[in-house]
Amino acid sequence: MKSGKIPLVDLRAQYDSIKSEIDAAIQEIINSSQFILGEPVEKFEQELAALCATPFAIGTSSGTSALFLALKAYGIGPGDEVITVPNSFIATVSSIINTGATPVFVDVDKDTFLMDPNLIEKAITSKTKAILPVHLYGQICEMDRILEIARKHNLHVVEDAAQAIDAEYKGRKIPVGDTAIFSFFPAKNLGAYGDAGALVTKDKKVAEIVKKLRNHGRISKYESELVGYGARIDALHAAILRVKMKHIGGWSALRNHNAKLYTELLKQVSLVKTPTVKEHNKHVFHLYVIELDSRDQLKQELNAQGIGAEVHYPLPLHLQPALKYLGYKEGDFPIAEKSSKRILSLPMYPELPSENIHHIVNTVKEILK
Ligand SMILES: Cc1ncc(COP(=O)(O)O)c(C=O)c1O
Structure with a gap:
């Protein structure tokens, strides 16, 4: 049996x-x-666009900058509202706020932790300009429903696919709608050796604007058509990502193999709820997230035994100190709040040996006995 640290x-x-x-x-x-x-x-x-079966891909300095520039390219700014979820990384919402717009949260599905499409229409006002679903943990949201609502209300959709490169929805790749962003933060499924990101889009106009905005709005060396940003991807990261991109399909398969083994072994642990994968989804398991009552105790004891379990994310966005001014309070999004106290991410990466998964599950069983 494996002993020692498992990150x-x-x-x-x-x-x-x-x-x-x-x-x-x-x-x-x-x-x-x-x-x-x-x-x-x-x-x-070119290779990223081909991987996503989409005409345009633009490399950026991070996933955060890709998200911000996508919203800017759609003309989102002061006075506008963007609907998103409270259970994500802070950059999802800071990208909205940094355009001058206001984030409006809707709660998530209790099983998948993804945006609940049934709650979107109630959150739409005359100021709503876009919906920003988050393909959390590597699983794509209910995009047919989300796109249908967006079409009905004339809204843009920007998919935060920071955690979901290579995922699929009903056989469709990302972007499922017109525009999505990826993060290449080192620990992501396709990770650079530093910060990097990209926008992928079917919309030529959005691609053209983002291409200019990421490079100081330039149209030539010393001529700028737009007031832009220093948000280019580094050539070094592009080269590293080109190598890694060739392996992404194999790595996604290994992640799925590992997830299946976890789920199979955890079936015997009645206190633990394993991840819900929608049948029509290809999940890429950026994170393998279980749910249980005694989360804090399990995390603490796994960590004490050298197993790198963490929480993504422990504090919902609407309760973040920085976002107090939005006026949300505890109780506003019960599913996101409840899940933040119950979720736990177990070690997950393509190279994780099966014997380590057996060891992790046995340790979980011992602790919960
Ligand atoms: C859901 C989500 N959105 C946005 C980001 C921001 O990406 P980056 O760290 O590349 O700026 C991340 C990752 O860090 C993320 O997980």
Whole structure:
């Protein structure tokens, strides 16, 4: 049986498996001195667009900047409202606020923890401009319903797919609607060695605006058509991501294999609820999240035994100190609030050995006995 530390994510294990390819790609960039945009970024964008079966991909400095620029490209700003969920990373909502718009939260489904489409229409006002669903943990939201509501009310949809690259919904890739963003934060399913992100879109106009906005609004070296931002992806990261992108399908399959093993073994643990995967979804298990009453105790004891269990996320966005001014209070989003006290992410990465999953589940059983 495995003993010793098992981290939540092991980035070193992945690097070791592709070291020679990665080292060669980094060396090539340094040799060429092409550090900003140019061919490495263009090739990365072409390959990402092909992976997503979508016409346009634009590399950005992070997932956060991609999300902010997507909203800007749709003209969202002061006076506008954007509907999103309270159980996400803070960047989902800060991207909305930084455009000058106001986030409006709707609660999530109790099983999948994804945006509940039944609650969207009640949250729509004359100020609503967009819906921002979050494909949390690597599973895509109920996009047919969300897109139908958006069409009916003439709203834009920007998918926060930071955690969901390579996921599918009814056989469709991301963006399921017109526009989505990815994060390439190192621990993501496709991770750079630093901050990076991208926008993928079917909308040529959005692609053109974001391409300008990420690079100071420039149309030539010293001419700017828009007031933009310094939000380009680095060529080094583009080169690293090009190598890694070739492996993403295999890595998603390994994540699914690991998730299936966890779920199979955890069936015998009645106190634990395993993740709900909708039949029509290809889940990519960025995180494997269980639910239970005694979450804090289990987390503490797993951590004490060297198992890297964490909570994504312990404090819902509407209760964040920074967002107090929005006027939400405890009790406003009962499902998001309840789940934040009950969820626990167990170690999950493609290279996680099966024997470690057996060890983790046995440890869970021991603790909950
Ligand atoms: C759901 C979600 N949205 C947005 C982001 C922001 O991405 P980044 O860290 O690349 O800026 C992240 C990840 O960190 C995320 O998990």
